Amino acid sequence: MTHTRRFTKLNIPNVKYSVLILTGLFIFCSFLYLVLTPKVVRADELSDIEKKLSDLKHALSLSIAATTPLEKNLDKLKDNLESIRQKIGLIEKEVGKKEAQVKEGEELLILAEELLSQKVRQLYKNSSYMSNSAVYFFLTSDLPSAVRRFGYQKKVIQNDRDTIVKVVMYVKDLEEKKKALEGEKIRLAKIKKETDEQTAFLEKEIVGAKKYQVQISGEIAKLSARQQQILAEKLDSLHLPTSLGAGPLYCVDDRKLDPGFSPAFAFFTFGIPHRVGMNQYGAYGRAKNGQSYKDILNAYFNNISFEKKSNIKLKVQGHGEKNLEEYLLGIYEMPGDWPMEALKAQVVAARSYALAYTNNGANEICTTQSCQVYKPENKGGNWEKAVKETEGEVMVNSGQVITAWYASTAGGYTFSSGDVGWNQRSWTKRLRDTDGDVGFWSDLFSKAYDRDSPCFYAAQGYRNEYNKSAWLKSDEVADIVNVLLLAKRDSSVQQHLSQADKPNPDGVDTWDKEKVREELKNRGVTPYGRIDNISIDWDKGSGQTTSVNVSGDGGSNSFNGSEFKNFFNLRAPANIQIVGPLYNIEKK
Numbered sequence: 001m002t003h004t005r006r007f008t009k010l011n012i013p014n015v016k017y018s019v020l021i022l023t024g025l026f027i028f029c030s031f032l033y034l035v036l037t038p039k040v041v042r043a044d045e046l047s048d049i050e051k052k053l054s055d056l057k058h059a060l061s062l063s064i065a066a067t068t069p070l071e072k073n074l075d076k077l078k079d080n081l082e083s084i085r086q087k088i089g090l091i092e093k094e095v096g097k098k099e100a101q102v103k104e105g106e107e108l109l110i111l112a113e114e115l116l117s118q119k120v121r122q123l124y125k126n127s128s129y130m131s132n133s134a135v136y137f138f139l140t141s142d143l144p145s146a147v148r149r150f151g152y153q154k155k156v157i158q159n160d161r162d163t164i165v166k167v168v169m170y171v172k173d174l175e176e177k178k179k180a181l182e183g184e185k186i187r188l189a190k191i192k193k194e195t196d197e198q199t200a201f202l203e204k205e206i207v208g209a210k211k212y213q214v215q216i217s218g219e220i221a222k223l224s225a226r227q228q229q230i231l232a233e234k235l236d237s238l239h240l241p242t243s244l245g246a247g248p249l250y251c252v253d254d255r256k257l258d259p260g261f262s263p264a265f266a267f268f269t270f271g272i273p274h275r276v277g278m279n280q281y282g283a284y285g286r287a288k289n290g291q292s293y294k295d296i297l298n299a300y301f302n303n304i305s306f307e308k309k310s311n312i313k314l315k316v317q318g319h320g321e322k323n324l325e326e327y328l329l330g331i332y333e334m335p336g337d338w339p340m341e342a343l344k345a346q347v348v349a350a351r352s353y354a355l356a357y358t359n360n361g362a363n364e365i366c367t368t369q370s371c372q373v374y375k376p377e378n379k380g381g382n383w384e385k386a387v388k389e390t391e392g393e394v395m396v397n398s399g400q401v402i403t404a405w406y407a408s409t410a411g412g413y414t415f416s417s418g419d420v421g422w423n424q425r426s427w428t429k430r431l432r433d434t435d436g437d438v439g440f441w442s443d444l445f446s447k448a449y450d451r452d453s454p455c456f457y458a459a460q461g462y463r464n465e466y467n468k469s470a471w472l473k474s475d476e477v478a479d480i481v482n483v484l485l486l487a488k489r490d491s492s493v494q495q496h497l498s499q500a501d502k503p504n505p506d507g508v509d510t511w512d513k514e515k516v517r518e519e520l521k522n523r524g525v526t527p528y529g530r531i532d533n534i535s536i537d538w539d540k541g542s543g544q545t546t547s548v549n550v551s552g553d554g555g556s557n558s559f560n561g562s563e564f565k566n567f568f569n570l571r572a573p574a575n576i577q578i579v580g581p582l583y584n585i586e587k588k
Helices: 012-036 043-065 071-139 143-217 225-236 280-288 293-300 324-328 340-358 381-389 441-447 474-489 491-496 513-522 561-571
Strands: 264-270 305-308 313-316 320-323 393-397 531-539 544-552 555-560 583-587
Touching: 225 561, 280 293, 280 340, 293 340, 313 324, 313 340, 320 324, 324 340, 324 381, 340 381, 340 393, 474 491, 474 513, 474 531, 474 544, 474 555, 474 561, 531 561, 531 583, 544 561, 544 583, 555 561
Parallel strands: none
Antiparallel strands: 264 583, 305 393, 313 320, 531 544, 544 555
């Protein structure tokens, strides 16, 4: 009887398939490890938050101990707390993501553990098979096939072992990340609780500070009616033209003048009064930029429409009765060689102003800048053409012809009538008169439509002895700052604080700079002997200087922009003054 040895034939394709499955499982687990591994919040982020909280506590303790808490400092603290709260919000979102990842990872771990159990069983089987294969290796007559089978089985076993190691490492790492996450959540909850407590306390402090500010605001130096009159008289002494009717503007750029001393400070104003209605140099810039006269007028006046008026006569002071269109031929308020659309805008504004001022011809109109500059001679040229091409056209608001004010140079910003102390009129408006946004002084110089005006940026007033310039010495600026400090501390002494180079308008003695310094010391305030640096903060939207920041041998102080301007104008020598709400400082 012949015995035939039977060998169990390995299914090679199944072995290859098993290898592919194991390889795929390894890649899958590696993917889970990379994708689902929680991203731990960096310790330095949390430490940074804790450090900020510590700094805020210290700053708050200083604020509480201060005798005059400043709202500005409290606002800064509040901003810092808000920054912390925002960072905590981001961390909370990250924690939420990690919790979701951990939950998803735990679900996948169940599958991974099941796969791991299968692999352990498979490893046991494969190991047993390899033991049998060693016997077959010596007994088989097909040695090459046996060698291949042995190699495949060895590779399968190695892959099983690698997979088990990777899964175990992933499980261990995920557990560690989960533990770290719980620690972060506890730490975060503590920081958030402390932040909320600090925020609540800070908000209470801010409310108290604001009440305090309201309380002392009544004690802050205010200008008396007499001082307002003094300022108006000083402004009149400059003889600044309201419009272009007086002829070319003659503002001098003091930056080109050497006063003969250093350091020197000068305060430069953007534009000249009154800045309400149409900006004449702005109309010039807009016309050059391609705007029509109606575009220009709509830019400067609110809610207007255009109507035609005819057969109206005006009573012109010193010249009898004139037909409205004939009167306009003699208006000398804009150079005749300016762009046609600017001339048309000026004609319509002048026609509207004349009708509103005279109540449609019932009253008389003067011939100076107090009304409109009129001459009996026909101006001719393009001006006459502009009058004829806009014949009878006026601007109307709510059925009434508007008083269409205009001025030569607004300095990049126009204002409503109420802003300059007149009765508020609905057709006047605040306007940033620029071609594009403004973020820096350089933007204003390059984008303002009236930047070509010689009075766009100028220091007003001068002294003969310093090259006819408005430059001030460091100790002169220090004296102005001291006057403001003294007026804020004791408003009863304001009559003594007028400019020292002219007779006191109230008939009392004017305190010189040494007396002002002495009075400050008597009230516990450190006076300045010199000013080293001055900086300006300004509102880019409304075009107003908001604060003046000074530093020198008396420390650092910040003043409201309008308040500083008023006391500067009261104390500055000669006729040197700031003539508008937007001004800057130059130093040389």
